[in-house]
Amino acid sequence: MSVGTGLAIASSGLSAIDQQLAVVSQNIANANTSGYSVETANLSSATAGGQGSGVISAPATRQVNTSIQTQVNNSIAQQSYQAVISTTLSGIDQVMGTPGQGNDLPSLLANVQSGFQTLMTDPSNVVQQNTVVSAAKTLTGQINSIASTLQSASQSAASTITEDLKKLNSTLSTIGSLNAQIVNLAQQNKSTADLANQRDAAIQTIASLTGAKALTQTNGSIALFTVNGIQLPLNGSSPITATTTTNSTSYSIGGTPVTFGGELGGAQQLNNATLPQIQAGLDSFSQALSSRFAGAGLSLFTDPIGNVPTAATKGLSAVITVNPAVISNPALVRDGNVTVTNASGTPIPPNPAGGPAGYTALIQNVLNSAFGTTTVGGSAQPPAITAYTDATGTVSLPYSGSGSLSAIATNFTANEASISSAALTQVSNVGNLVTALKAQASSTSGVNIDQQMSLLVTLQNAYAANAKTVTIAQQMWQAVQAMVQ
Numbered sequence: 001m002s003v004g005t006g007l008a009i010a011s012s013g014l015s016a017i018d019q020q021l022a023v024v025s026q027n028i029a030n031a032n033t034s035g036y037s038v039e040t041a042n043l044s045s046a047t048a049g050g051q052g053s054g055v056i057s058a059p060a061t062r063q064v065n066t067s068i069q070t071q072v073n074n075s076i077a078q079q080s081y082q083a084v085i086s087t088t089l090s091g092i093d094q095v096m097g098t099p100g101q102g103n104d105l106p107s108l109l110a111n112v113q114s115g116f117q118t119l120m121t122d123p124s125n126v127v128q129q130n131t132v133v134s135a136a137k138t139l140t141g142q143i144n145s146i147a148s149t150l151q152s153a154s155q156s157a158a159s160t161i162t163e164d165l166k167k168l169n170s171t172l173s174t175i176g177s178l179n180a181q182i183v184n185l186a187q188q189n190k191s192t193a194d195l196a197n198q199r200d201a202a203i204q205t206i207a208s209l210t211g212a213k214a215l216t217q218t219n220g221s222i223a224l225f226t227v228n229g230i231q232l233p234l235n236g237s238s239p240i241t242a243t244t245t246t247n248s249t250s251y252s253i254g255g256t257p258v259t260f261g262g263e264l265g266g267a268q269q270l271n272n273a274t275l276p277q278i279q280a281g282l283d284s285f286s287q288a289l290s291s292r293f294a295g296a297g298l299s300l301f302t303d304p305i306g307n308v309p310t311a312a313t314k315g316l317s318a319v320i321t322v323n324p325a326v327i328s329n330p331a332l333v334r335d336g337n338v339t340v341t342n343a344s345g346t347p348i349p350p351n352p353a354g355g356p357a358g359y360t361a362l363i364q365n366v367l368n369s370a371f372g373t374t375t376v377g378g379s380a381q382p383p384a385i386t387a388y389t390d391a392t393g394t395v396s397l398p399y400s401g402s403g404s405l406s407a408i409a410t411n412f413t414a415n416e417a418s419i420s421s422a423a424l425t426q427v428s429n430v431g432n433l434v435t436a437l438k439a440q441a442s443s444t445s446g447v448n449i450d451q452q453m454s455l456l457v458t459l460q461n462a463y464a465a466n467a468k469t470v471t472i473a474q475q476m477w478q479a480v481q482a483m484v485q
Contacts (some may be wrong), residue, residue: 028453036197037064068441070213073204075434077211077262082426084160084266085274088153089420092278095149096416097142105146105285105409108139113371113406116363119334124357129330136300136322143286147318150279154247157270161242161249164264168209169239172224175202176234179221186220206232211261228259247276248391272391274419280388281397281412282317288384288401288408290320296370297336297348297362299323311385336362343378373404384408 030036097104102111115132122128178199182192199222203214212224212232224232230253232240238254249271251258260268287309290301294308302308302323309316326332335351342348351359369376384401387394399411 030197033197033201037069037200065441066216068437069200072434072437072441073207073213074211075430075437076204077207079427079430079434080208080263081211081261081266081269082423082430084157084263085270086420086423086427088157088270089274089416089423092146092149092153092416093420095145096413099413103142105139105142105413106406108135108142109289109406109409111135112139113367116333116366116371120360120363120367123334123360123363126330129333132333133322133326133330136326139289140301140321143282143317143320146282147279147315150275150282151318154271154275157267157275158244158249160267161244161264161271164209164267165240165242168206168264169236171202171205171209172232172234172240173236175199175206175222175224176236178202179234183219183221192220207262209260209262209264211265226258227261227265230256230258244271247279248272250391273395276388276390277395277397278416278419279315279317281399281415283314284384284386284388284397284401285405285408285412286317286320287311289405290316292370292381292405293366294338295340295375296365296368297338297340297350297376298326298333298366298370299338300326300333334359334362336365340365340376342376348376371405 097107099106101107112132112135115128115135119125119128119132178195182195182199185192185195203222203224206212206214206224210226210232212226214222214224216222224234226232233253240251240253240258243250243252249268251260251264251268259265286301290299290308291310293300299306299308300323301320303316303319304321304324306323306325323332323337325337332350335355337350339347339349348361348365351362365376368374369381373381375381381402381404383403386397386399386401388397389395397415399415401408401411403411
């Protein structure tokens, strides 16, 4: 082998090692980058006249397990869907109170009942009358707080949708640009590995937002499809939009309805069904509370101007309060302010001004009827309203509206806790799945630092050997030149 051939081989080796070092360095730098697939520099030997003449460097490629990668994206979509629901409901849990600690609706309702029971022993006691009014204020205050939290949660879901759509449209445009670059480089037989890794990260973002799935095309580009089979636009010509009204959110692409999973799907579920259902349950309890007390002879719980709603009033829970007339005259919790009729058809009017200070008829009616299961007239209490209208139409609450006020309050509280607990369990389960799948993906497609560091040492030694060969060749040429001179 001539000196020139040896020098050419060593020079091609140095060039190939430079390419490998660049790939290894990039792999190490991205070892902790989610979704990054390890890259490999592809080398082959060159021959001339049947003899080795150096090394040929081919475009770097990726080591990708597409099946696991798809599973990871699917699980991330599920995780994002459940996470936005669970996070929202956890905030509602905090204001709902904790059973047994006196700050939940059943406990606060029981405090009002206890106040009337105490007042029964001394109806003229002003302190005890005010205690009843105070307990009633605390109950309505808690109802208002829950309603306010639900409203804030709805607004937060709407904000999430707005921000997610901006991110979605931007990321789709990025993928479209990466598609074009990848196709162009592939046609030039150049490496697309770096751009493909960037695109995979963007695809994972889309999966997290929408649950969309990626399909690789024959030219190396990818297409994205939603859970209902609609192709997402990658050129920015038809941005994805949302139409959001009270308790209703819908998505569309150029006017075509589209269904999403991921975080956008979770936010839609909150706005279209989960939050309206909880709100409807709270309104239903508020209406039953107001009407049952009025039916016992005392309009204690009303809207701000003292009216008792006759049907389920949407948003009643946000405004329900203690009747201003009762606040001005606490003695009404003894006397009453509504005429009712007993089982025999006899009207029972309120205790008139100057009436007996020890009047107990109204208090008995409240304890036996408002807190009980039968009306003053002896019939069964009408059940609390359990049908509400959401984005899909009229739906029934998943619990009974019959029974006492305490039962209704308990059913409402338990239902919210059940929804929240189920969402939290789902987040935990899906989170474990994501962790397991990412670990599996990392073991097959991810960067193994030990392997990369070992390869780095090998390349450094090979570089030194090739550099030594070049040095020796140079020395030989210098010796030849010296002999010629």
